[in-house]
Amino acid sequence: MKIWILNHYATDMYFDGGGRHHGFAKYLIRNGDEVNIFCSNYGHNKGEDIEIKKGISCEKVGADNIPYIFVKTKPYEGNGISRILNMILYWKNVKKVGKQKIKNGKKPDIILASSVHPLTLVAGIYLGKKYNIPCICEVRDIWPLTLVEFGKIKRNGLLHNFLLKLELYTYKNAKKVIFTMEGGKQYIKDMKWEKYVPLHKVEYINNGVDLEVFRNNKENKIYFDRDLESNKFKIVYTGSIGQANQLHLLIKVAEQCKEEGMQDILFLIFGEGSQREELERVAKDKKLDNIIFKGKVGKEYIPYILSRSTVNLIFIAKSDLYKYGMSLNKSFEYLASGQPIMLNADFGYNYLTRDNCAFVNENIFQAVKTVYNLSKLDYTEYCENCIKTSEKFSFYELTKKLRKIMKEAIEN
Structure with a gap:
């Protein structure tokens, strides 16, 4: 198959050599398919950009021999008007780039147009209709529901109603x-x-x-850290340290562990964010030596770090949006580490608890006590469950499912 993937924000995947569509493309190409990923030439909040000196696009080959086509847009900061203009320009120019490639005899068999924002889906549908190409729309973030739930727009306002119509239009006109x-x-x-x-x-x-990458990094990208190598009961968190991540809750949990005499419990926080300095100061003022902020580390070291924990921790915000399920990127690396997971809130269709890989409790201290008091046999069972579940969510397996859906869309 000749496959086009439209993802405005896949720019970061080119630089990182990973991510959802990079993973799909890697295994599609290994299967003999031809894949091109169309993305913006400006990275999303990372400052990593691709200069386009002539025209409105350029092509580069990324890791795993994946071809990326960079579409000219404009730089932006935050979520204001400059980002909206960036979205509109991607929608406008990706259609032009696609048209030109088709005129040059490079028509794909199928288009996979992926959100976050709906204009990417609209562009994919436009090219599909104009050139009789089946277009699959991929929804990674339900707009406008997500925007309403997180207070970005008003329910039943003009923008909300417009986005609802746009959402329905894309679903109606997509092949899948x-x-x-x-x-x-x-x-x-x-x-x-x-x-x-x-x-x-x-x-x-x-x-x-991508279990192939994860396992290779786990074995070969060793992160030397005395605390990580200790025999203590290590609770590890990796990721951003901002207001939304609620890590302030861990300060109280660390205090409770001290009060309960659980001296061998150690919280290790890997990451950076606006709240780190404040939380570190509070922990120091309270003389909590059982919670340590390690700072940011390269993503290639995350597999080793997670695999050295006793249990890995995920914080999520409570929202009605999550009754339809979640696709927590970090949860799959957590699963692949083979260590149990603690969650502060539940969500619909919870693949972590369904396969007995995680403990959910709004009271994190109670979750800590539950895991702390597990028998060795029960703990080992949770570890094995994590490994088995990670294999179901490997990009090798997910790509087989995607390929089947694409073939059905083409044949029908």
């Missing part, structure tokens, strides 16, 4: 709709859209992990 959250069909039912979007064309492929 792939949700990254398992409850996509239920969402269509709740919206009463079955008449326009038959459930047989709604599919589900969650995010995942």
Whole structure:
């Protein structure tokens, strides 16, 4: 198959050599398919950009021999008007670039257009209709529901209603709709859209992990750290340290562990963010030597770090949005580490608890005590469950599912 993947923000994947569509492309190419990823020439909040000296696009080959086509847009900061203009310019120019390639005899067999924002889906549908190419729309973030739930726009306002119409338009006109959250069909039912979007064309492929890369990094990218190598009960968190990540809750938990005499518990926080300095100061003022902020580390060291923990920690915000499921990127690396997971809140279609890989409790201290008091046999069972579940979410397996959906879309 000749496959085009439209993902505005895949620029970061080119630089990182990883991510959802890089993973798909890697294994599609190994299967003999031809893949091109169309993305913006400006990275998303990372400052890593591709200069386009002539025209509105340029091509480069990334890791794993994946061809990236960079579409000219504009730089932006934050989520204001400059970002909206960046979205519009991608929508406008990716259509032009696609048209030119088709005129040059490079018509694909299928287009996979992926959100976050809906204009990418609209562009994919436009090219599909104009040149008789089946277009699959992939929904990684349900707009406008996500924007409403997190207070970015008002429910039933002009923008909300416009985005709802745009959302329905994309679902109606896509050959298939792939949700990254398992409850996509239920969402269509709740919206009463079955008449326009038959459930047989709604599919589900969650995010995942490239186990080949993960296992290689785990064995070869060793992160030397005295605390990480200790025999203590190590609770590890990796990721951002901002207001939304709620790591302030760990200060209280660390205090409770001290009070309960659980002296061998150690919290290790790997990451950076706006809240780090404040939380570190509070921990120091309270003389808590059982919570240590390690700072940011290269992503290639994360597999080794996670595999040296006793249990890995995920914080999520509580929201009705998550009743349809989640696609937590870090959760799949956590699973691949073979160590149990603690969650501070539940979500719908929870693949972590369903396979007995995680402990959910709003009271993190109670979750800590539960894992702390597990028998060796029960703990080992949770570890084995994590490994088995990670294999279901490996990009090798997920790509086979994607390929089957694509073939059905082309044949039908």
